[in-house]
Amino acid sequence: MxxxxxxxxxxxxxxxxxxxxxxxxxQRAPLEGRALRSGILTGLTWIAALLAAVPLFSVxxxxxxxxxxxxxxxxxxxxxxxxxxxxxxxxxxxxxxVVMVGIATLISVPLGILAAVYLAILEPDSRLADTVRFLAxxxxxxxxxxxxxxxxxxxxxxxxxxxxxxxxxxxxxxxLPTVVLAAEQAMAMVPKKMKDAAYGMGCTRTQVILKxxxxxxxSGILTGxxxxIAGAAGNSAxxxxxxxxxxxxLSSLTEPTASLAILIxxxxxxxxxNQIQLAWAASLVLVLIVLAFNILARLIGRQKY
Amino acid sequence: MHAxxxxxxxxxxxxxxxxxxxxxxxxxxxxxxxxxxxxVRDSSLPLEKNKITGFIGPSGCGKSTVLRSLNRxxxxxxxxxxxxxxxxxxxxIYDKKVDPVVVRRYIGMVFQQPNPFAMSIYDNVAFGxxxxxxxxxxxxxxxxxxxxxxxxxxxxxxxxxSGLSLSGGQQQRLxxxxxxxxxxxxxxxDEPCSALDPIAxxxxxxxxxxxxxxxxxxxxxxxxxxxxxxxxxxAFFGVDISQGxxxxxxxxMGPTKKVFEEPEQQLTREYVRGEFS
Numbered sequence: 380m381x382x383x384x385x386x387x388x389x390x391x392x393x394x395x396x397x398x399x400x401x402x403x404x405x406q407r408a409p410l411e412g413r414a415l416r417s418g419i420l421t422g423l424t425w426i427a428a429l430l431a432a433v434p435l436f437s438v439x440x441x442x443x444x445x446x447x448x449x450x451x452x453x454x455x456x457x458x459x460x461x462x463x464x465x466x467x468x469x470x471x472x473x474x475x476x477v478v479m480v481g482i483a484t485l486i487s488v489p490l491g492i493l494a495a496v497y498l499a500i501l502e503p504d505s506r507l508a509d510t511v512r513f514l515a516x517x518x519x520x521x522x523x524x525x526x527x528x529x530x531x532x533x534x535x536x537x538x539x540x541x542x543x544x545x546x547x548x549x550x551x552x553x554x555l556p557t558v559v560l561a562a563e564q565a566m567a568m569v570p571k572k573m574k575d576a577a578y579g580m581g582c583t584r585t586q587v588i589l590k591x592x593x594x595x596x597x598s599g600i601l602t603g604x605x606x607x608i609a610g611a612a613g614n615s616a617x618x619x620x621x622x623x624x625x626x627x628x629l630s631s632l633t634e635p636t637a638s639l640a641i642l643i644x645x646x647x648x649x650x651x652x653n654q655i656q657l658a659w660a661a662s663l664v665l666v667l668i669v670l671a672f673n674i675l676a677r678l679i680g681r682q683k684y
Numbered sequence: 685m686h687a688x689x690x691x692x693x694x695x696x697x698x699x700x701x702x703x704x705x706x707x708x709x710x711x712x713x714x715x716x717x718x719x720x721x722x723x724v725r726d727s728s729l730p731l732e733k734n735k736i737t738g739f740i741g742p743s744g745c746g747k748s749t750v751l752r753s754l755n756r757x758x759x760x761x762x763x764x765x766x767x768x769x770x771x772x773x774x775x776x777i778y779d780k781k782v783d784p785v786v787v788r789r790y791i792g793m794v795f796q797q798p799n800p801f802a803m804s805i806y807d808n809v810a811f812g813x814x815x816x817x818x819x820x821x822x823x824x825x826x827x828x829x830x831x832x833x834x835x836x837x838x839x840x841x842x843x844x845x846s847g848l849s850l851s852g853g854q855q856q857r858l859x860x861x862x863x864x865x866x867x868x869x870x871x872x873x874d875e876p877c878s879a880l881d882p883i884a885x886x887x888x889x890x891x892x893x894x895x896x897x898x899x900x901x902x903x904x905x906x907x908x909x910x911x912x913x914x915x916x917x918x919a920f921f922g923v924d925i926s927q928g929x930x931x932x933x934x935x936x937m938g939p940t941k942k943v944f945e946e947p948e949q950q951l952t953r954e955y956v957r958g959e960f961s
Binding site: 570573578580582594684 | 804
């Protein structure tokens with residue numbers, strides 16, 4: 380190699396060493412102030428998230444431990460035992476809960492979706508819509524026992540009997556705002572360009588709502604409905620004043636009716652081991668029903684297209 | 685095709701003297717307001733049968749507003765007010781007795797952003813047919829519309845897939861297929877290529893030229909080359925700022941070649957030469 384070449388090479392080396400010195404280190408430095416703070420805060424959010432999950436998991440754990448052993452075909456179908464009896468179950472309470480939640484769904488879903496159509500599409504900016512939206516939000520935080528008292532005054536007093544019908548109406552009062560607000564949001568999220576496309580093809584407003592807005596928002600609406608059902612199934616306070624309880628299977632909608640929530644309330648306070656075990660098992664069944672509806676809501680919530 | 689849709693009742697004599705193949709639509713716009721804002725004034729545009737009429741002009745000149753007035757899409761904007769007349773086969777579509785919903789069945793629209801429904805490709809195209817209670821062979825008509833919109837070969841194996849799964853250019857052709865499936869008379873296209881890349885744009889432009897065999901087309905475009913390539917007639921809109929507000933109006937309308945090469949108005953000349961925009 381000739382001399383000038385060598386000179387060039389050493390020059391280059393010097394230059395690259397200089398560059399090395401100027402180049403900042405890109406290595407991770409976990410103990411450096413910024414990184415340390417970031418790490419601690421990340422850890423705190425993890426702990427907070429875990430703490431939020433602890434109550435749910437500990438409740439489910441306790442229910443399986445205490446109630447799981449009593450779960451059998453007999454407990455799911457038999458009638459509640461009397462004071463010193465062994466065995467028995469809560470079949471009538473499951474039927475009662477299903478029937479009353481069904482009545483509440485039949486009332487609140489059509490009403491709620493129609494109201495949501497008004498709020499989201501027909502007159503979203505009118506004074507009536509503002510008022511309804513505000514009241515629906517207030518109603519979501521409404522003490523559920525007051526819904527029971529309200530229906531007691533309206534239905535139980537006038538019909539002179541506690542009934543499944545009254546229980547269903549009380550649950551409907553609690554479900555309605557959830558359905559309205561969820562359905563409104565789902566419909567308002569349907570993009571304007573899709574509505575334009577439908578109008579541009581000569582759809583009437585009714586057709587735009589029925590063929591584009593409702594199908595496109597359907598998954599969101601159904602998610603809201605499922606969450607409302609899950610909430611209603613676990614509610615006991617409104618049923619205390621409306622459906623009361625019964626030791627027998629439901630034979631008519633206008634008589635006192637058993638429900639899981641009230642059965643748990645009644646049996647858990649009794650001084651008999653058998654009843655207390657049944658209360659645990661009924662709690663487990665109730666939580667599983669609520670969980671099933673929540674999972675269903677998530678599955679339906681997935682967009683198809 | 686649709687020689688005389690049922691909207692045509694009376695007043696055919698008020699149509700202006702037919703030019704070429706005859707005037708399908710004649711827009712005699714006096715004033716268009718959004719609330720108190722005068723958006724467009726004094727514009728008279730005849731749309732000739734089986735021709736593409738291009739609307740060009742700078743931003744805010746009201747070309748989209750005029751286009752959307754032609755099938756009463758602007759009625760969906762609460763503060764919108766139209767003064768003047770739009771005759772379609774001699775009938776004023778702003779007449780109180782006219783149902784805007786019926787107007788839009790004969791005067792279809794393709795939008796700036798592709799807007800397929802959240803449904804399968806097939807259901808998107810069949811949408812308008814089902815809406816109108818079509819009783820014939822749905823598969824056949826869907827295929828025909830997709831072929832008409834030059835996207836049959838690309839989608840024929842995935843008709844059950846979501847319309848939203850297609851690329852932007854394919855979505856726009858799907859929207860055109862959806863618009864022509866019901867065989868409207870007039871197609872309004874509001875910058876249909878502005879969201880597309882050049883290759884997709886070229887395909888949609890070729891499609892427009894094919895479509896004019898059967899349809900009368902009004903095309904809003906920001907792209908002067910596009911107007912030169914596809915429009916038979918060009919309408920140039922300007923903005924009047926003399927009243928302290930921005931009001932659009934029709935400056936000049938004529939055969940595309942004439943508007944671009946020897947326009948009558950100084951303003952048109954400056955615009956088509958790219959001296960302002």
